[in-house]
Amino acid sequence: MDMYFEKITILGVGLIGGSFARVCKKNELAKSIFGFGRQEENLRKAVELGVIDKYSLDLNEAVEQADFVLIAVPVGSILLLAEKMSSYLKKGSIISDVGSVKDSLVEKIENILPEGVHFVGAHPIAGTEHSGVEASFAELFEGSKCILTPTKLTDHETLQKVKKLWELMGSEVSFMEAVKHDEIMAAVSHLPHVAAYAITSFIFDLRHVWPDILSYSAGGFRDFTRIASSHPAMWCDICNYNSEALIKMIEQYETSLNQFKTLIKEKNWFQLEKRMSEAKTIRDGFYRSS
Amino acid sequence: MDMYFEKITILGVGLIGGSFARVCKKNELAKSIFGFGRQEENLRKAVELGVIDKYSLDLNEAVEQADFVLIAVPVGSILLLAEKMSSYLKKGSIISDVGSVKDSLVEKIENILPEGVHFVGAHPIAGTEHSGVEASFAELFEGSKCILTPTKLTDHETLQKVKKLWELMGSEVSFMEAVKHDEIMAAVSHLPHVAAYAITSFIFDLRHVWPDILSYSAGGFRDFTRIASSHPAMWCDICNYNSEALIKMIEQYETSLNQFKTLIKEKNWFQLEKRMSEAKTIRDGFYRSS
Structure with missing residues:
Protein backbone atom coordinates (compact mmCIF):
# COMPACT_ATOMS: atom_id res chain seq x y z
CA MET A 1 0.00 0.00 0.00
CA GLU A 177 -20.41 1.94 14.38
CA ALA A 178 -20.69 5.67 14.96
CA VAL A 179 -23.64 5.32 17.36
CA LYS A 180 -21.84 2.80 19.55
CA HIS A 181 -18.71 4.97 19.48
CA ASP A 182 -20.68 7.96 20.73
CA GLU A 183 -22.33 6.08 23.57
CA ILE A 184 -19.07 4.59 24.79
CA MET A 185 -17.33 7.96 24.60
CA ALA A 186 -20.24 9.62 26.40
CA ALA A 187 -19.61 7.18 29.27
CA VAL A 188 -15.82 7.04 29.58
CA SER A 189 -14.89 10.51 28.35
CA HIS A 190 -17.66 13.08 27.97
CA LEU A 191 -19.43 12.28 31.25
CA PRO A 192 -16.20 12.41 33.33
CA HIS A 193 -15.45 15.82 31.83
CA VAL A 194 -18.89 17.19 32.70
CA ALA A 195 -18.66 15.63 36.17
CA ALA A 196 -15.24 17.20 36.73
CA TYR A 197 -16.42 20.60 35.53
CA ALA A 198 -19.49 20.32 37.77
CA ILE A 199 -17.50 19.44 40.89
CA THR A 200 -14.93 22.17 40.28
CA SER A 201 -17.70 24.66 39.59
CA PHE A 202 -19.37 23.69 42.88
CA ILE A 203 -16.09 24.18 44.79
CA PHE A 204 -15.84 27.54 43.00
CA ASP A 205 -19.11 28.52 44.67
CA LEU A 206 -17.86 27.37 48.09
CA ARG A 207 -15.02 29.89 47.90
CA HIS A 208 -17.55 32.55 48.86
CA VAL A 209 -17.87 30.82 52.24
CA TRP A 210 -14.28 29.53 52.60
CA PRO A 211 -11.89 31.56 50.42
CA ASP A 212 -8.97 29.21 51.12
CA ILE A 213 -10.87 25.95 50.56
CA LEU A 214 -8.69 24.74 47.67
CA SER A 215 -5.56 24.96 49.80
CA TYR A 216 -6.91 22.04 51.85
CA SER A 217 -7.24 19.78 48.84
CA ALA A 218 -4.72 17.03 48.15
CA GLY A 219 -3.47 15.01 45.21
CA GLY A 220 -6.76 13.15 44.89
CA PHE A 221 -8.66 16.35 44.20
CA ARG A 222 -5.98 17.60 41.81
CA ASP A 223 -6.17 14.44 39.68
CA PHE A 224 -9.94 14.17 39.94
CA THR A 225 -10.38 17.67 38.55
CA ARG A 226 -7.51 17.67 36.04
CA ILE A 227 -9.87 17.29 33.06
CA ALA A 228 -11.74 20.43 34.21
CA SER A 229 -8.70 22.29 32.88
CA SER A 230 -9.62 21.18 29.37
CA HIS A 231 -10.64 23.67 26.69
CA PRO A 232 -14.22 24.88 27.49
CA ALA A 233 -15.25 25.80 23.91
CA MET A 234 -14.08 22.41 22.66
CA TRP A 235 -16.03 20.60 25.35
CA CYS A 236 -19.14 22.68 24.75
CA ASP A 237 -19.00 21.51 21.15
CA ILE A 238 -18.70 17.89 22.23
CA CYS A 239 -21.64 18.28 24.64
CA ASN A 240 -23.61 19.80 21.77
CA TYR A 241 -22.82 17.17 19.16
CA ASN A 242 -23.22 14.22 21.51
CA SER A 243 -25.94 15.64 23.75
CA GLU A 244 -28.35 12.72 23.47
CA ALA A 245 -25.92 9.99 24.54
CA LEU A 246 -24.32 12.33 27.08
CA ILE A 247 -27.59 13.23 28.81
CA LYS A 248 -28.39 9.52 29.03
CA MET A 249 -25.02 8.85 30.68
CA ILE A 250 -25.31 11.82 33.06
CA GLU A 251 -28.69 10.45 34.16
CA GLN A 252 -27.28 6.97 34.75
CA TYR A 253 -24.43 8.52 36.72
CA GLU A 254 -26.93 10.55 38.75
CA THR A 255 -28.69 7.29 39.58
CA SER A 256 -25.40 5.70 40.67
CA LEU A 257 -24.48 8.75 42.77
CA ASN A 258 -27.93 8.75 44.32
CA GLN A 259 -27.56 5.07 45.22
CA PHE A 260 -24.29 5.84 47.01
CA LYS A 261 -25.95 8.77 48.82
CA THR A 262 -28.86 6.56 49.86
CA LEU A 263 -26.52 3.88 51.23
CA ILE A 264 -24.79 6.58 53.30
CA LYS A 265 -28.12 8.02 54.48
CA GLU A 266 -29.37 4.56 55.43
CA LYS A 267 -26.03 3.75 57.05
CA ASN A 268 -25.86 0.60 54.96
CA TRP A 269 -22.08 0.26 55.32
CA PHE A 270 -22.07 -3.36 54.26
CA GLN A 271 -23.58 -2.57 50.87
CA LEU A 272 -21.56 0.64 50.50
CA GLU A 273 -18.29 -1.20 51.05
CA LYS A 274 -19.42 -3.86 48.57
CA ARG A 275 -20.10 -1.23 45.89
CA MET A 276 -16.81 0.54 46.59
CA SER A 277 -14.91 -2.75 46.47
CA GLU A 278 -16.48 -3.68 43.14
CA ALA A 279 -15.44 -0.32 41.71
CA LYS A 280 -11.91 -0.66 43.08
CA THR A 281 -11.59 -4.22 41.77
CA ILE A 282 -12.60 -3.38 38.20
CA ARG A 283 -10.32 -0.33 38.14
CA ASP A 284 -7.29 -2.05 39.68
CA GLY A 285 -7.79 -5.06 37.42
CA PHE A 286 -7.95 -2.96 34.29
CA TYR A 287 -4.97 -0.71 35.02
CA ARG A 288 -2.85 -3.61 36.22
CA SER A 289 -3.45 -5.55 33.01
CA SER A 290 -3.24 -2.62 30.60
CA MET B 1 10.75 22.91 73.33
CA GLU B 177 -12.62 24.07 64.39
CA ALA B 178 -13.53 20.41 63.96
CA VAL B 179 -16.90 21.21 62.36
CA LYS B 180 -15.36 23.48 59.75
CA HIS B 181 -12.63 20.90 59.10
CA ASP B 182 -15.25 18.24 58.42
CA GLU B 183 -17.28 20.39 56.04
CA ILE B 184 -14.23 21.43 54.02
CA MET B 185 -12.98 17.85 53.84
CA ALA B 186 -16.44 16.63 52.83
CA ALA B 187 -16.21 19.01 49.86
CA VAL B 188 -12.62 18.64 48.64
CA SER B 189 -11.91 15.06 49.66
CA HIS B 190 -14.84 12.89 50.76
CA LEU B 191 -17.23 13.97 48.00
CA PRO B 192 -14.66 13.43 45.19
CA HIS B 193 -14.04 9.92 46.52
CA VAL B 194 -17.74 9.05 46.56
CA ALA B 195 -18.16 10.63 43.09
CA ALA B 196 -15.22 8.61 41.74
CA TYR B 197 -16.55 5.38 43.25
CA ALA B 198 -20.00 6.14 41.82
CA ILE B 199 -18.72 6.79 38.30
CA THR B 200 -16.49 3.72 38.31
CA SER B 201 -19.34 1.63 39.70
CA PHE B 202 -21.60 2.88 36.89
CA ILE B 203 -18.98 1.97 34.25
CA PHE B 204 -18.77 -1.42 35.98
CA ASP B 205 -22.46 -1.91 35.19
CA LEU B 206 -21.94 -0.88 31.55
CA ARG B 207 -19.52 -3.77 31.09
CA HIS B 208 -22.54 -6.04 30.82
CA VAL B 209 -23.43 -4.23 27.58
CA TRP B 210 -19.91 -3.45 26.33
CA PRO B 211 -17.35 -5.83 27.89
CA ASP B 212 -14.39 -3.90 26.45
CA ILE B 213 -15.63 -0.42 27.42
CA LEU B 214 -12.67 0.43 29.66
CA SER B 215 -10.22 -0.19 26.83
CA TYR B 216 -11.60 2.94 25.13
CA SER B 217 -10.88 5.16 28.09
CA ALA B 218 -7.91 7.52 28.10
CA GLY B 219 -5.71 9.30 30.62
CA GLY B 220 -8.53 11.59 31.70
CA PHE B 221 -10.63 8.67 32.90
CA ARG B 222 -7.63 7.03 34.56
CA ASP B 223 -6.86 10.13 36.62
CA PHE B 224 -10.51 10.93 37.28
CA THR B 225 -11.08 7.50 38.81
CA ARG B 226 -7.71 7.06 40.54
CA ILE B 227 -9.20 7.70 43.99
CA ALA B 228 -11.70 4.88 43.39
CA SER B 229 -8.72 2.59 43.96
CA SER B 230 -8.59 3.75 47.58
CA HIS B 231 -9.27 1.41 50.47
CA PRO B 232 -13.05 0.71 50.59
CA ALA B 233 -13.30 -0.11 54.31
CA MET B 234 -11.40 3.05 55.18
CA TRP B 235 -13.68 5.17 53.01
CA CYS B 236 -16.80 3.53 54.39
CA ASP B 237 -15.63 4.60 57.84
CA ILE B 238 -15.10 8.16 56.64
CA CYS B 239 -18.57 8.23 55.04
CA ASN B 240 -19.97 6.95 58.30
CA TYR B 241 -18.20 9.39 60.63
CA ASN B 242 -18.76 12.42 58.39
CA SER B 243 -22.10 11.43 56.90
CA GLU B 244 -23.95 14.64 57.72
CA ALA B 245 -21.49 17.03 56.03
CA LEU B 246 -20.89 14.54 53.22
CA ILE B 247 -24.58 14.13 52.36
CA LYS B 248 -24.89 17.93 52.28
CA MET B 249 -21.98 18.14 49.83
CA ILE B 250 -23.25 15.28 47.65
CA GLU B 251 -26.56 17.13 47.40
CA GLN B 252 -24.87 20.39 46.42
CA TYR B 253 -22.82 18.50 43.84
CA GLU B 254 -26.00 16.86 42.52
CA THR B 255 -27.43 20.36 42.08
CA SER B 256 -24.34 21.50 40.20
CA LEU B 257 -24.38 18.38 37.99
CA ASN B 258 -28.07 18.89 37.33
CA GLN B 259 -27.42 22.50 36.30
CA PHE B 260 -24.85 21.31 33.77
CA LYS B 261 -27.28 18.67 32.48
CA THR B 262 -30.02 21.28 32.15
CA LEU B 263 -27.73 23.62 30.21
CA ILE B 264 -26.96 20.76 27.81
CA LYS B 265 -30.65 19.81 27.51
CA GLU B 266 -31.58 23.43 26.84
CA LYS B 267 -28.67 23.79 24.42
CA ASN B 268 -27.54 26.86 26.36
CA TRP B 269 -23.96 26.66 25.09
CA PHE B 270 -23.17 30.23 26.05
CA GLN B 271 -23.93 29.60 29.71
CA LEU B 272 -22.33 26.12 29.65
CA GLU B 273 -19.08 27.50 28.29
CA LYS B 274 -19.19 30.26 30.90
CA ARG B 275 -19.57 27.69 33.73
CA MET B 276 -16.82 25.50 32.27
CA SER B 277 -14.50 28.48 31.87
CA GLU B 278 -15.07 29.59 35.46
CA ALA B 279 -14.19 26.07 36.64
CA LYS B 280 -11.10 25.95 34.47
CA THR B 281 -9.97 29.42 35.59
CA ILE B 282 -10.18 28.66 39.31
CA ARG B 283 -8.40 25.32 38.87
CA ASP B 284 -5.64 26.62 36.60
CA GLY B 285 -5.15 29.65 38.85
CA PHE B 286 -4.82 27.53 41.95
CA TYR B 287 -2.45 24.91 40.58
CA ARG B 288 -0.33 27.53 38.85
CA SER B 289 0.17 29.46 42.06
CA SER B 290 0.57 26.51 44.39
Missing part, protein backbone atom coordinates in the same frame (compact mmCIF):
# COMPACT_ATOMS: atom_id res chain seq x y z
CA ASP A 2 1.45 3.33 -1.08
CA MET A 3 1.73 5.46 2.02
CA TYR A 4 3.41 8.43 0.41
CA PHE A 5 1.48 11.63 -0.19
CA GLU A 6 2.54 14.62 -2.28
CA LYS A 7 0.66 17.00 -0.02
CA ILE A 8 -0.88 16.45 3.37
CA THR A 9 -3.00 19.26 4.79
CA ILE A 10 -3.77 19.62 8.47
CA LEU A 11 -6.77 21.79 9.29
CA GLY A 12 -6.15 22.94 12.85
CA VAL A 13 -2.51 22.49 13.87
CA GLY A 14 -3.11 22.05 17.60
CA LEU A 15 -2.36 19.24 20.03
CA ILE A 16 -3.84 16.48 17.84
CA GLY A 17 -3.19 17.95 14.39
CA GLY A 18 0.33 18.98 15.39
CA SER A 19 1.18 15.59 16.85
CA PHE A 20 -0.18 13.90 13.71
CA ALA A 21 1.96 16.19 11.53
CA ARG A 22 5.06 15.44 13.60
CA VAL A 23 4.70 11.70 12.96
CA CYS A 24 4.14 12.33 9.23
CA LYS A 25 7.37 14.32 9.18
CA LYS A 26 9.28 11.72 11.15
CA ASN A 27 8.15 8.96 8.81
CA GLU A 28 8.55 11.10 5.69
CA LEU A 29 4.97 10.38 4.63
CA ALA A 30 4.62 13.52 2.52
CA LYS A 31 6.57 15.78 0.23
CA SER A 32 4.98 18.73 1.97
CA ILE A 33 2.78 19.24 4.99
CA PHE A 34 0.47 22.19 4.82
CA GLY A 35 -1.25 23.79 7.78
CA PHE A 36 -4.46 25.78 7.98
CA GLY A 37 -6.02 27.52 10.96
CA ARG A 38 -7.46 30.73 12.28
CA GLN A 39 -4.58 31.83 14.46
CA GLU A 40 -1.61 32.88 12.35
CA GLU A 41 0.57 33.04 15.44
CA ASN A 42 0.01 29.33 16.10
CA LEU A 43 0.66 28.41 12.46
CA ARG A 44 3.84 30.47 12.36
CA LYS A 45 5.01 28.66 15.48
CA ALA A 46 4.15 25.32 13.85
CA VAL A 47 6.46 26.17 10.94
CA GLU A 48 9.19 27.37 13.33
CA LEU A 49 8.95 24.11 15.27
CA GLY A 50 9.22 22.14 12.02
CA VAL A 51 5.80 20.57 12.59
CA ILE A 52 4.51 21.74 9.18
CA ASP A 53 6.29 23.06 6.07
CA LYS A 54 3.91 25.84 5.08
CA TYR A 55 0.67 27.37 6.15
CA SER A 56 -2.14 29.40 4.69
CA LEU A 57 -5.03 31.30 6.20
CA ASP A 58 -6.87 30.64 2.97
CA LEU A 59 -8.73 27.33 3.03
CA ASN A 60 -8.80 27.06 -0.76
CA GLU A 61 -5.02 27.34 -1.01
CA ALA A 62 -4.53 25.00 1.94
CA VAL A 63 -6.52 22.07 0.57
CA GLU A 64 -6.03 22.38 -3.19
CA GLN A 65 -4.04 19.48 -4.66
CA ALA A 66 -3.86 17.82 -1.24
CA ASP A 67 -3.92 14.02 -1.31
CA PHE A 68 -4.82 13.77 2.32
CA VAL A 69 -6.67 16.31 4.46
CA LEU A 70 -6.94 15.85 8.22
CA ILE A 71 -9.70 17.88 9.85
CA ALA A 72 -8.34 18.44 13.35
CA VAL A 73 -10.45 21.41 14.42
CA PRO A 74 -12.92 21.42 17.34
CA VAL A 75 -16.02 19.30 16.71
CA GLY A 76 -18.20 22.39 16.24
CA SER A 77 -16.20 23.65 13.23
CA ILE A 78 -15.89 20.37 11.29
CA LEU A 79 -19.08 20.61 9.22
CA LEU A 80 -18.50 24.24 8.35
CA LEU A 81 -14.97 23.49 7.11
CA ALA A 82 -16.14 20.43 5.17
CA GLU A 83 -18.72 22.61 3.45
CA LYS A 84 -16.32 25.46 2.70
CA MET A 85 -13.60 23.27 1.24
CA SER A 86 -15.73 20.75 -0.64
CA SER A 87 -15.46 22.41 -4.06
CA TYR A 88 -11.66 22.78 -3.82
CA LEU A 89 -10.85 19.16 -3.06
CA LYS A 90 -8.87 17.05 -5.51
CA LYS A 91 -10.61 14.03 -7.01
CA GLY A 92 -9.31 10.88 -5.36
CA SER A 93 -8.17 12.67 -2.23
CA ILE A 94 -8.72 11.24 1.23
CA ILE A 95 -10.36 13.24 3.98
CA SER A 96 -10.40 12.21 7.62
CA ASP A 97 -11.14 13.88 10.93
CA VAL A 98 -10.27 13.40 14.59
CA GLY A 99 -13.57 14.43 16.18
CA SER A 100 -14.54 12.89 19.53
CA VAL A 101 -18.11 12.66 18.26
CA LYS A 102 -19.00 10.63 15.20
CA ASP A 103 -22.71 9.89 14.69
CA SER A 104 -23.87 13.47 14.16
CA LEU A 105 -20.93 14.21 11.86
CA VAL A 106 -19.93 11.28 9.68
CA GLU A 107 -23.04 10.98 7.51
CA LYS A 108 -23.32 14.74 7.14
CA ILE A 109 -19.71 15.00 6.00
CA GLU A 110 -20.29 12.18 3.51
CA ASN A 111 -23.22 14.13 2.10
CA ILE A 112 -21.26 17.37 1.91
CA LEU A 113 -18.14 16.04 0.19
CA PRO A 114 -18.24 15.71 -3.62
CA GLU A 115 -18.16 12.38 -5.39
CA GLY A 116 -14.69 10.92 -5.91
CA VAL A 117 -13.45 12.29 -2.60
CA HIS A 118 -13.11 9.58 0.06
CA PHE A 119 -13.96 10.14 3.69
CA VAL A 120 -13.28 8.02 6.78
CA GLY A 121 -14.29 9.21 10.24
CA ALA A 122 -11.60 8.69 12.87
CA HIS A 123 -11.22 9.31 16.57
CA PRO A 124 -7.80 8.90 18.11
CA ILE A 125 -8.36 8.41 21.85
CA ALA A 126 -5.46 10.47 23.01
CA GLY A 127 -4.93 13.91 24.38
CA THR A 128 -3.85 15.95 27.32
CA GLU A 129 -5.58 18.89 28.96
CA HIS A 130 -3.27 21.23 27.02
CA SER A 131 -3.87 22.66 23.57
CA GLY A 132 -2.01 24.41 20.76
CA VAL A 133 0.87 23.26 18.59
CA GLU A 134 3.39 23.75 21.38
CA ALA A 135 1.63 21.02 23.36
CA SER A 136 1.97 18.55 20.46
CA PHE A 137 4.47 15.71 20.44
CA ALA A 138 5.14 12.76 18.15
CA GLU A 139 4.55 10.15 20.88
CA LEU A 140 1.03 11.33 21.74
CA PHE A 141 -0.71 8.43 19.98
CA GLU A 142 1.69 5.67 20.94
CA GLY A 143 -0.15 2.79 22.54
CA SER A 144 -3.50 4.55 22.31
CA LYS A 145 -6.63 3.38 20.54
CA CYS A 146 -7.95 4.93 17.35
CA ILE A 147 -11.53 4.20 16.37
CA LEU A 148 -12.57 4.38 12.71
CA THR A 149 -16.29 4.53 11.98
CA PRO A 150 -16.81 3.30 8.41
CA THR A 151 -20.29 3.43 6.86
CA LYS A 152 -21.83 1.57 3.94
CA LEU A 153 -20.44 4.34 1.71
CA THR A 154 -16.84 3.98 2.87
CA ASP A 155 -14.32 3.00 0.19
CA HIS A 156 -12.54 -0.19 1.26
CA GLU A 157 -9.07 0.78 0.07
CA THR A 158 -9.31 4.21 1.71
CA LEU A 159 -10.34 2.59 4.97
CA GLN A 160 -7.28 0.34 4.90
CA LYS A 161 -5.04 3.30 4.11
CA VAL A 162 -6.40 5.41 6.97
CA LYS A 163 -6.07 2.40 9.26
CA LYS A 164 -2.42 2.01 8.22
CA LEU A 165 -1.84 5.73 8.78
CA TRP A 166 -3.06 5.53 12.36
CA GLU A 167 -1.01 2.42 12.95
CA LEU A 168 2.02 4.43 11.86
CA MET A 169 1.00 6.96 14.53
CA GLY A 170 1.39 4.15 17.05
CA SER A 171 -2.33 3.59 17.59
CA GLU A 172 -4.22 0.34 17.85
CA VAL A 173 -7.01 0.75 15.32
CA SER A 174 -10.51 -0.65 15.69
CA PHE A 175 -13.68 -0.25 13.65
CA MET A 176 -16.97 0.65 15.28
CA ASP B 2 11.95 19.40 74.11
CA MET B 3 11.16 17.28 71.05
CA TYR B 4 12.79 14.09 72.28
CA PHE B 5 10.63 11.16 73.39
CA GLU B 6 11.72 8.02 75.20
CA LYS B 7 9.04 5.96 73.52
CA ILE B 8 6.80 6.78 70.60
CA THR B 9 4.03 4.32 69.78
CA ILE B 10 2.35 4.13 66.40
CA LEU B 11 -1.03 2.42 66.38
CA GLY B 12 -1.47 1.25 62.79
CA VAL B 13 1.82 1.20 60.90
CA GLY B 14 0.40 1.79 57.43
CA LEU B 15 0.92 4.50 54.83
CA ILE B 16 0.43 7.41 57.26
CA GLY B 17 1.69 5.80 60.48
CA GLY B 18 4.68 4.29 58.68
CA SER B 19 5.62 7.56 57.00
CA PHE B 20 5.31 9.38 60.34
CA ALA B 21 7.57 6.78 61.98
CA ARG B 22 10.14 7.11 59.19
CA VAL B 23 10.48 10.85 59.83
CA CYS B 24 10.75 10.25 63.59
CA LYS B 25 13.59 7.83 62.90
CA LYS B 26 15.32 10.17 60.48
CA ASN B 27 15.19 13.03 62.97
CA GLU B 28 16.03 10.80 65.94
CA LEU B 29 12.98 12.01 67.81
CA ALA B 30 12.71 8.90 69.99
CA LYS B 31 14.81 6.36 71.80
CA SER B 32 12.46 3.68 70.56
CA ILE B 33 9.54 3.54 68.18
CA PHE B 34 6.94 0.93 68.96
CA GLY B 35 4.34 -0.37 66.52
CA PHE B 36 0.94 -1.88 67.14
CA GLY B 37 -1.54 -3.34 64.68
CA ARG B 38 -3.70 -6.29 63.79
CA GLN B 39 -1.60 -7.76 61.01
CA GLU B 40 1.63 -9.24 62.36
CA GLU B 41 2.96 -9.67 58.81
CA ASN B 42 2.76 -5.91 58.25
CA LEU B 43 4.39 -5.14 61.61
CA ARG B 44 7.19 -7.62 60.95
CA LYS B 45 7.79 -5.94 57.61
CA ALA B 46 7.83 -2.54 59.35
CA VAL B 47 10.65 -3.74 61.61
CA GLU B 48 12.51 -5.27 58.67
CA LEU B 49 12.26 -1.99 56.76
CA GLY B 50 13.59 -0.14 59.81
CA VAL B 51 10.39 1.90 60.10
CA ILE B 52 9.83 0.87 63.73
CA ASP B 53 12.11 -0.72 66.32
CA LYS B 54 9.69 -3.15 67.92
CA TYR B 55 6.10 -4.23 67.74
CA SER B 56 3.48 -5.85 69.85
CA LEU B 57 0.08 -7.30 69.13
CA ASP B 58 -0.81 -6.44 72.71
CA LEU B 59 -2.16 -2.90 73.03
CA ASN B 60 -1.26 -2.68 76.72
CA GLU B 61 2.39 -3.50 76.04
CA ALA B 62 2.47 -1.19 73.01
CA VAL B 63 1.30 1.96 74.78
CA GLU B 64 2.65 1.52 78.30
CA GLN B 65 5.32 4.06 79.21
CA ALA B 66 4.86 5.76 75.81
CA ASP B 67 5.36 9.54 75.82
CA PHE B 68 3.64 9.97 72.51
CA VAL B 69 1.00 7.76 70.93
CA LEU B 70 -0.12 8.31 67.35
CA ILE B 71 -3.45 6.72 66.47
CA ALA B 72 -3.08 6.02 62.75
CA VAL B 73 -5.78 3.40 62.29
CA PRO B 74 -8.86 3.77 60.07
CA VAL B 75 -11.39 6.30 61.37
CA GLY B 76 -13.80 3.54 62.42
CA SER B 77 -11.34 1.97 64.86
CA ILE B 78 -10.11 5.12 66.61
CA LEU B 79 -12.69 5.31 69.41
CA LEU B 80 -12.41 1.61 70.17
CA LEU B 81 -8.63 1.83 70.51
CA ALA B 82 -8.85 4.99 72.61
CA GLU B 83 -11.21 3.18 74.97
CA LYS B 84 -9.13 0.01 75.16
CA MET B 85 -5.85 1.77 75.85
CA SER B 86 -7.06 4.53 78.14
CA SER B 87 -6.21 2.80 81.42
CA TYR B 88 -2.67 1.90 80.30
CA LEU B 89 -1.58 5.38 79.28
CA LYS B 90 1.21 7.17 81.12
CA LYS B 91 0.35 10.37 82.97
CA GLY B 92 1.60 13.34 80.97
CA SER B 93 1.69 11.44 77.72
CA ILE B 94 0.51 13.01 74.47
CA ILE B 95 -2.01 11.29 72.24
CA SER B 96 -2.79 12.38 68.70
CA ASP B 97 -4.54 10.89 65.70
CA VAL B 98 -4.53 11.30 61.94
CA GLY B 99 -8.23 10.76 61.21
CA SER B 100 -9.76 12.48 58.16
CA VAL B 101 -12.84 13.20 60.26
CA LYS B 102 -12.68 15.26 63.41
CA ASP B 103 -16.01 16.50 64.80
CA SER B 104 -17.48 13.11 65.67
CA LEU B 105 -14.20 11.93 67.18
CA VAL B 106 -12.31 14.66 69.01
CA GLU B 107 -14.72 15.37 71.87
CA LYS B 108 -15.42 11.67 72.35
CA ILE B 109 -11.71 10.90 72.59
CA GLU B 110 -11.27 13.73 75.09
CA ASN B 111 -14.01 12.19 77.19
CA ILE B 112 -12.54 8.69 76.97
CA LEU B 113 -8.92 9.54 77.85
CA PRO B 114 -8.04 9.83 81.55
CA GLU B 115 -7.07 13.08 83.23
CA GLY B 116 -3.40 14.03 82.84
CA VAL B 117 -3.22 12.56 79.36
CA HIS B 118 -3.19 15.23 76.65
CA PHE B 119 -4.97 14.86 73.35
CA VAL B 120 -4.77 16.91 70.13
CA GLY B 121 -6.75 15.95 67.06
CA ALA B 122 -4.74 16.13 63.84
CA HIS B 123 -5.36 15.51 60.17
CA PRO B 124 -2.38 15.48 57.82
CA ILE B 125 -3.78 16.10 54.34
CA ALA B 126 -1.55 13.66 52.56
CA GLY B 127 -1.84 10.21 51.17
CA THR B 128 -1.82 8.09 48.08
CA GLU B 129 -4.29 5.45 46.95
CA HIS B 130 -1.93 2.78 48.31
CA SER B 131 -1.86 1.38 51.82
CA GLY B 132 0.34 -0.66 54.13
CA VAL B 133 3.81 0.03 55.53
CA GLU B 134 5.49 -0.74 52.21
CA ALA B 135 3.70 2.24 50.66
CA SER B 136 5.06 4.59 53.36
CA PHE B 137 7.87 7.06 52.71
CA ALA B 138 9.48 9.84 54.72
CA GLU B 139 8.63 12.55 52.17
CA LEU B 140 4.86 11.89 52.21
CA PHE B 141 4.03 14.96 54.30
CA GLU B 142 6.50 17.38 52.73
CA GLY B 143 4.75 20.53 51.56
CA SER B 144 1.33 19.23 52.64
CA LYS B 145 -1.09 20.79 55.10
CA CYS B 146 -1.80 19.40 58.53
CA ILE B 147 -4.89 20.61 60.34
CA LEU B 148 -5.02 20.53 64.14
CA THR B 149 -8.43 20.88 65.77
CA PRO B 150 -7.89 22.11 69.33
CA THR B 151 -10.86 22.43 71.68
CA LYS B 152 -11.36 24.44 74.86
CA LEU B 153 -9.88 21.48 76.74
CA THR B 154 -6.65 21.35 74.72
CA ASP B 155 -3.46 21.94 76.69
CA HIS B 156 -1.56 24.86 75.17
CA GLU B 157 1.93 23.40 75.50
CA THR B 158 0.82 20.06 74.04
CA LEU B 159 -0.75 21.86 71.09
CA GLN B 160 2.53 23.64 70.37
CA LYS B 161 4.46 20.40 70.67
CA VAL B 162 2.16 18.54 68.25
CA LYS B 163 2.35 21.52 65.89
CA LYS B 164 6.14 21.38 66.00
CA LEU B 165 6.05 17.62 65.40
CA TRP B 166 4.04 18.03 62.20
CA GLU B 167 6.29 20.84 61.08
CA LEU B 168 9.19 18.41 61.43
CA MET B 169 7.20 16.08 59.13
CA GLY B 170 7.36 18.85 56.53
CA SER B 171 3.73 19.94 56.92
CA GLU B 172 2.32 23.43 57.07
CA VAL B 173 0.18 23.37 60.21
CA SER B 174 -3.07 25.26 60.69
CA PHE B 175 -5.69 25.28 63.44
CA MET B 176 -9.35 24.87 62.66
